[in-house]
Amino acid sequence: MGLLEKPKQQQKQQEFQAIILAGYGSSNRLYPIIEEDNLPKALLPVANKPLISYTLDWLEKAGITDAIVLTQTMANAQQKIAAYLARGYQGGVHCNLIGVDEDFGTADAIRSIADRITTDFIVLPCDLHTELVPRDFLDHHRISNPTMSALIYEATKGEKGFPGKEDDTAQYIGIDAAESRLIHLADYDSSEDEVSLRMSMLWRFPRVKLHMNLQDAHLYIFKHWVLDVIKAKEKISSIRQDLVPLIIKCQYQRKLVEVEEMDKYAKSDDLLDTALSLSTVYDEFDETLLNQHDPFKTYFKSNIKAHAFVYRGGYCGRANTIPKYNDMNRLASKQGLSIKRIADTAEVTQKPLIGNDSVVGEYTKVAEKSSVKRSVIGAHCIIGKNVKIANSIIMDHVVIEDSVKLDGCIVCNNAKILEGSSLTKCEIAGGYIVERKTEENGQKLVGFREAI
């Protein structure tokens, strides 16, 4: 199982190929924890497992064994991910890591590897973690057989970044319930005071539910022919910003379908459709016929369909902001999950002080009278006496001296927190040394690189 190994001869034709976008998006929302001196996003620990391993596990559960991992050739991210996939990853998904230019958009990246994709494909981010059973989503896609399926999820209550005005990742998602079509997808913009809906959409889909409590998981399944669209149209640079809106709009904008010549690409492979079109007795009730003379109501039946699968009731989330990353850790290590709480090699003096909602990694030492609640502690950490850690994420090789109090903090690799400090809601960058008796609240503690 390695990168350098030649791809094994596939026994059977895969139904889907997966493309994992590792290291895209989020921009600076995760600053400083994905800086070069720490880890790329794909490898951020969630309950002491790298983020991407959750994505890969999900794919494996979906029966997908072939994935292309796209990462930007930025700093040493590619090497780090390659190292993980080669040595750390234990699962059964065969990954092919490809680095692409730093300023390539997501669609540009896919365009550059288009010839490696031979089937319908799933595009998903590396930071998605969900309890959704993959089969539910894939079956929904298989049954409705649309151009594109998108996973939409309801933000769970536990997630702190509950969509609302204060969250800049909130979205307006419009879904036609009758056909479960995804027909409107726009980012929330606090500077705009109006949401504009096209009438052509409302004539085609007269009942639109517009949600602000739903989120786009950025997990899409596309028909293989969409690749031809990506290849032909250089202006499509981003999946989320260009491709998905294009497909959504092509459902109801006749003009756009014509201008973009979408019908040229849209090949129907649906056996039923083909059969029905050949049938002489089947007569589909078609409202278009009733109103085809009506020039005022554009009623347009497009071959292009974007479906939304709305997942409710279970956890689904992306670690694309610091609070959401925090939430994901808390959920992945929450009470009741049958995960290994304290690694065998860890040396914990007073085990009862480690809450059963926390995780302690390999070779970590926790001295006496130190308590850990709702927190994740990585490997090779040294934690002194009388330390109180709550709601925090401590990554690997972190040194925490005596009598330190941490609440809601993220401490990156190799950081040091000296005696007596008390930090609340802080992010401590990789290798940063927090001076003695520092008291901070809501700060990002980042050192100049020279200083380290």
Added chain:
Amino acid sequence: MPPKSKLKQSHNETEAEQPLQAVVLADSYNSRFMPLTYEKPRCLLPVCNVPLIEYTLEFLAISGVQEVFVIATMHAEQIKAHIDSSKWSRKNDSTLQVEVIHASECLSVGDALRELDARQLISTDFILVGGDVVSNMTLDKALEEHRSRKRNDGKHTDKNAIMTMVLREGSSHHPSRARGEESIFVIDPTTSECVHFEPLETFPRTKRVDLNTEIFERHTEIECRNDLIDPLIDICSMEVPALFTENFDWQSLRSDFVRGVLTSDILGKTIYTHISNESYAARIQNSQQYDSVSNDILKRWTFPIVPETNLQETDLYEYSRGNIYKGSRVILSKSCIVEDNVQIGSGTVVGENTRIINSVIGKNCKIGNDVNIEGAYLWDNVVIGDGTNVKRSIIANDAIILDDTILSEGCIVSFNVTLGPNIKLPRYTRVGSQPQPKDDFFDDDENSDDDDQDDSARPDINLGEQGAGYIWIDKGDNDEDSDPRNMKIASLAFDLQDLNVGKDHGDGSDSASEIGDISDSDSDMGSTSEMWHPEQSQILAARKVEEFKRELEQSISRAFAEDHTVELAALEITGLRMSANGSYDDVREVVVPAILNQVDMSKPLPSIKAVMQKWASLIEKVTHGKDDQVHVLYILQMYCADHEQMQKLFIPSIRLLYEDDVVEEDAIFKWYNSDRSKQLGSPATSLREKATAMIKWLEEAEEEDSDDDDE
């Protein structure tokens, strides 16, 4: 919690003591049914041989209403007489008490509600309906919902709720929706609160619906619905009429009141909806809906409100297969064919070989032989002569259609009119028994119809030798902003292909916004807005203009070559312009460069003088007023800028045109100071600079108030 339930009980008791009240707005406040409504109020027009208001009152009676106030303005005495003689006035068998209120000066729904408020008739929550509702709905649920919002124990308590709109689920293209007047309701699906209301317009066409993001502060999930039929049945609190009094400029219940309440930050009131998907409800606001609702009744969508339930006691309809309803004493000839969906009133006689389909025939009509009646509505005592053909028209009481007359789709023939024999009434003709008043009650805007094609058609329609009646034309609503076509598309049997959308929509105003619309706010993927005919017709129009210009060019160059007189050239241009329906702007764009081209460039200055001496007057003939003169200057500027050797002609030609009084100094100043002249690119702007000297000179000349130039 005992105290609460006690409270609820006592609340219920007080509720029970109060009789349920309803307000019926009998007037339409528009002229949609003219000329019929000139003689009879809309609410008394027969729908399936029963006056419309009977359906409304029946519906209210089913819903348990005990007291009804009918607010009437036009023909109030007729309405009163009808109510007095109807079953509702017999105290013993009627559960419904109907009182007609004559509000003589109401011009809108708003006025009527202000009148209602002034009279203080309402003592509790009431049901507000138009006098045109046909429904088999019961309002129990909606009333219960409305009341529960005011209670403390309800799931969705909202003390500020003042109205519940009862809507019916249909589809976006449902015929019961008033064409051209559909509206979008944005509703919170969990509480049914209406958070936004958007009336849709056809002319000018609504392209987008903008929702204020503030909505999302209170609602995380909303539903935009373009599939609802609004029968205008509202459960209102007592505050509603009072709000109309406070806001004296509110006219309409939906676009003023509902929008006003929903968008107001100060009022703090809320409006809810109740959506029914089982029962029937529709209103008859225009003749298109008259047609669709009548059809629905014949096809029994409104059951139990169907003809054989005999809403009027004197009726005795029988139902037979194929949705055929026959009254008593109907005489059908042996050879006549009565096909599906036909209602025939008592005492009517139908002649030989006559065919009737999808139609309603009133009482005591006489229908001759070989008549074809298709989708038509004949009211009482109508006489139809032999060999007549009536298609999708309304013929009112006592009208006489003589032999071999053809009524095409969409005709409305009013009371006592006689037509024929042997004529063909074109589509959408309206014939009244009285001449159309110049300035009728609802129409004080005399020129509302200057682009109406029917206007010119009015005198031309032949009503036949024995014809007695007057042609009426659509005058449009009294609303100045509204496009008359909005009303046209909502009239009986209107075929949308007849609408000349291309001509008016191609003229740029709409299409320009459409082009500007291309890039979407959420992406610049070159998404184009929806299209229909204007695009094509725009291209066609552009092609026409091009063709016209080419012909113009040819004719002018001929004029130069054959040295025609200016008069002759002007005549030819006029002829061409009229036949191609071209504009003077286009003419100037051809004429001015063509004249400049006549200048011999080897000796430009003398030559231009000679050319202008003759042809300047041609420019004058196609230039009317200051704006046109400015246009000439732009053309000169552009043309000279585009052709290098012409650049030195620019100043001399302006001067010559000025001397010939083709362009006046005001126009030159206006051109010189306009932004456009400064932004036409580098050669053009430098030309403008060159004119500076001349401008100065003109200004000085003006200041000195000197006589004429002698340059």
